[in-house]
Amino acid sequence: MSGLIAFIIIFGIIVLVHEFGHFYFARKSGILVREFAIGMGPKIFEHQGKDGTAYTIRILPLGGYVRMAGWGEDDTEIKTGAPAALTLNDKGDVVRINLSDKQLDKMALPMNVTAYDLEDRLEITGRVLDETRTYQVDHDATIVEEDGTEIRIAPLDVQYQNATIWGRLITNFAGPMNNFILGILVFIILVFVQGGVQDRSSNHIQVAPDGAVAKLGVKDNDQILQIGKSKVDNWEDLTKAVAESTAGLKKKETIPFKVRTKTGTKVLQVRPKKVNGSYVIGVMPSLKTGFADKIVGAFRMSWDGAFAILNGLKNLILQPNLNKLGGPVAIYQMSNTAAREGLAPLLNLMAMLSINLGIFNLIPIPALDGGKILINLIEAMRKKPLKQETETYITLAGVLVMVALMIAVTWNDIMRAFF
Structure with missing residues (x-):
């Protein structure tokens, strides 16, 4: 989970x-x-912003998209004869076109759409009470698509x-x-x-808890000076020395390494652990x-x-x-x-x-x-x-x-x- x-x-x-x-x-x-959608597929949440954008969350958390007016597949098609409910303002202009059976407006005017232009002339034509009528559509009108998503129309000037x-x-x-x-x-x-941040230019080290060198009493910020026969001045030297010293290493066999601690320099024997095909001794680069x-x-x-x-x-x-x-x-x-x-x-x-x-x-x-x-x-x-x-x-x-x-x-x- x-x-x-x-x-x-x-x-x-x-x-x-x-x-x-x-x-x-x-x-x-x-x-x-x-x-502005987060997720794909059917929507589970929608908020109509004052900026004209519909903010939606969709059921599949596998992406998202920004639907820009006039870009790509952005299109709202109204089939000839499709039923629509028009909400009018005080001037008689259409401010909302509802193509779904959701978010119904009881004061809306029912229409069967026969023609429309929501980009240039901004008008919609259809049958209203057995009479063909044409209404002007407000520049900032919204349209409720068949799945219930309410978005702004897309006039040419904002495409x-x-x-x-x-x-x-x-x-x-x-x-x-x-x-x-x-x-x-x-x-x-x-x-x-x-x-x-890791300092790979130094031979100072961090010790992994319960790692191989931790069991020998080596502490954070101690310096590893040599592993096997190879001298160590930085992290690249250290990883290369571990690889060379463990080549052909037998089970339970140890390798020598020289370390400088707060109490002095000493040589210890460490038993490397094999992880994903490679040997490790339980150290990481020191931190700046x-x-x-x-x-x-x-x-x-x-x-x-x-x-x-x-x-x-x-x-x-x-x-x-x-x-x-x-x-x-x-x-x-x-x-x-x-x-x-x-x-x-x-x-x-x-x-x-x-x-x-x-x-x-x-x-x-x-x-x-x-x-x-x-x-x-x-x-x-x-x-x-x-x-x-x-x-x-x-x-x-x-x-x-x-x-x-x-x-x-x-x-x-x-x-x-x-x-």
């Missing part, structure tokens, strides 16, 4: 922060955000295509940007939680605890994490393999493991996942933010937008590719986890 809760919290925060980036800069660019090219560019980049910022902030929290060290260290952790992800992506491109990818099932498994190990591993996982999501979304594939940014750059060079139909087809192709990839990755995760 703790793993499931950790998964929902981590994934929810990462998605919320990502989508908020799109939401904030869309509004700053004059684009109407019709819906995505009407924003400046730079407004669209920053709107698309803002999601990944927020993920990078979140990753850095979580790494900062992490180094303060663990009391500092200064305020500046923590901040700089958090940025360095973010930088190193980003490059590790980029290297993994490069290897995936050069040698494609589904086993190198992980979907929601894999993320749940990692969350479950991290939840058992404590707060620090959970924070580390959240930071890395956030940076990972930011980088992944910048891949120039249609339907991802990177694909949208590429289209924005092409438009900037052409000095005119692509045809909306062309952009829609490109995006649809990207969506199909991503859906197919997600199904394949999720199925592979399930097979690895349970079979």
Whole structure:
């Protein structure tokens, strides 16, 4: 249960922060955000904001989206002859069009819609009491869709295509940007939680509780000077010396190491423990605890994490393999493991996942933010937008590719986890 809760919290925060980036800069660019959704599938909660955005929570905690006016598949279709209930203001303009049997207004005017234009002329036509009538629709009117979601209509002046090219560019980049910022902030929290940042340039060590060297009386901040025949000046030397000294090590065999403690220098015999195919002696790098060290260290952790992800992506491109990818099932498994190990591993996982999501979304594939940014750059060079139909087809192709990839990755995760 703790793993499931950790998964929902981590994934929810990462998605919320990502989508908020799109939401904030869309509004700053004059684009109407019709819906801000956390989760996918049927909605379980909705709040109609004064800013014209419907804030919804949907039942599947597997993502989220910002529904911008005029972007992608954003469309509200009213079938010819469909029943609707119109709410009018004092001037006789339509301020609400209800296409569902939910959120009924007793004072609403029933109509069977025969024609409508909610983008340019802002009018709706239909049969009312056996008479055809046309009503003007208010610019800020809402429409209740068949599933009961109430959103603003999308006149042309507040649509995505009407924003400046730079407004669209920053709107698309803002999601990944927020993920990078979140990753850095979580790494900062992490180094303060663990009391500092690892110092890999020193041979001072932290001792793992109940580890092999802890049983010999070695304490935090002692210095390991030598392991076997190898001298140790830093963490890289230490890990290399352990690997060399344990090559061909027999069961219950010990290796010598020289350590400097508060009481002096001595040589001890340690019995390494085998974990996941490698030997460990139960030590970690010492910590730098200064305020500046923590901040700089958090940025360095973010930088190193980003490059590790980029290297993994490069290897995936050069040698494609589904086993190198992980979907929601894999993320749940990692969350479950991290939840058992404590707060620090959970924070580390959240930071890395956030940076990972930011980088992944910048891949120039249609339907991802990177694909949208590429289209924005092409438009900037052409000095005119692509045809909306062309952009829609490109995006649809990207969506199909991503859906197919997600199904394949999720199925592979399930097979690895349970079979």
